[in-house]
Amino acid sequence: MSRHLRAMFALALVCLAVIGPWLAPHSIEQPVSIPYATPGRGAWLGTDQLGRDVLSRVLAGGRELTATSVLIALLVTTAAALLGALSALQPTFGRVLEGACDVVMLLPAVLGILLIALSWPGGGRWAIITAAMVLGVPYTVRLTTAAAAPIAESGYVEAAIAGGERLWYLMLREVLPNMRATVLALFGLRFVTAVHLVATAAFLQVGPQPPAADWALMIRENSAGIMLNPWAVLVPSLAIGLVALSVTLAAEAATPRGGRVAVPRL
Secondary structure (H helix, E strand, C coil): CCHHHHHHHHHHHHHHHHHHHHHCCCCCCCECCCCCCCCCCCCCCCECCCCEEHHHHHHHCCHHHHHHHHHHHHHHHHHHHHHHHHHHHCHHHHHHHHHHHHHHHCCCHHHHHHHHHHHCCCCCHHHHHHHHHHHHHHHHHHHHHHHHHHHHCCHHHHHHHHCCCCHHHHHHHHHHHHHHHHHHHHHHHHHHHHHHHHHHHHHCCCCCCCCCCCHHHHHHHHHHHCCCCCHHHHHHHHHHHHHHHHHHHHHHHHCCCCCCCCCCCC
16 A cells, blocks of 8 residues: 555544544434344444444544544654653753653553543543553653654754754754654554553543443443444444554655655754
8 A cells, every 4th residue: 555545544534533423324322223233224233232323333433532542642742752852962861751761661551541540530531641641651752762862963963052052942953853754653653552542441431431432432331242243342443443553554654764864954
């Protein structure tokens, strides 16, 4: 699959997840048949444990998961890129940050989700986003620091330092533009991780709550009836995998060929 086709495929899936609730043929809360009914004319993917249309709930269940995962990937990647550039330019700060990251990385992901989400007032989406940032930045900043280190030691950065340029200028103008290949690749990886984390939170019921339509929540709710109507579990599982894979492929397609490229100073 070409780079353009991968990007278009990812965009189409993300757009479908966003507009899906408007395409649902039935209400996501209204029963249309008996529980775990097999696919038929009134419900093309059958029904769930309460007799609700699986197709309608699948179409409506991807918007929040996709939007939350994109936001998490953007926040984690941006924070890690800035911290990585700063660590490469300020080695003392980098050593302190590395020690702090080592401590946070000892926390198991599921335990971290539970600790933050359950202690957050009201829980919900922002608790999951906060947990994802706390758990994701320490891993990502290690990679961005390693990518920024050789850039910080390059001749054009040393020339800018000798010219008296400020730290923020060095970060934003000299280091970060030359990390764009790494940052794009990391965004794709962080999106996959974010999808996994958001889905895990929903499966643990510390995110969306019933009767909300959410792909991960659908898997949890309908797992008991997988032998009666497997589509109620298989389709949302496939949807999660396809969205995660497509965005990763799109980020890879958008990554510049040849890795790091020096940006001339104006």
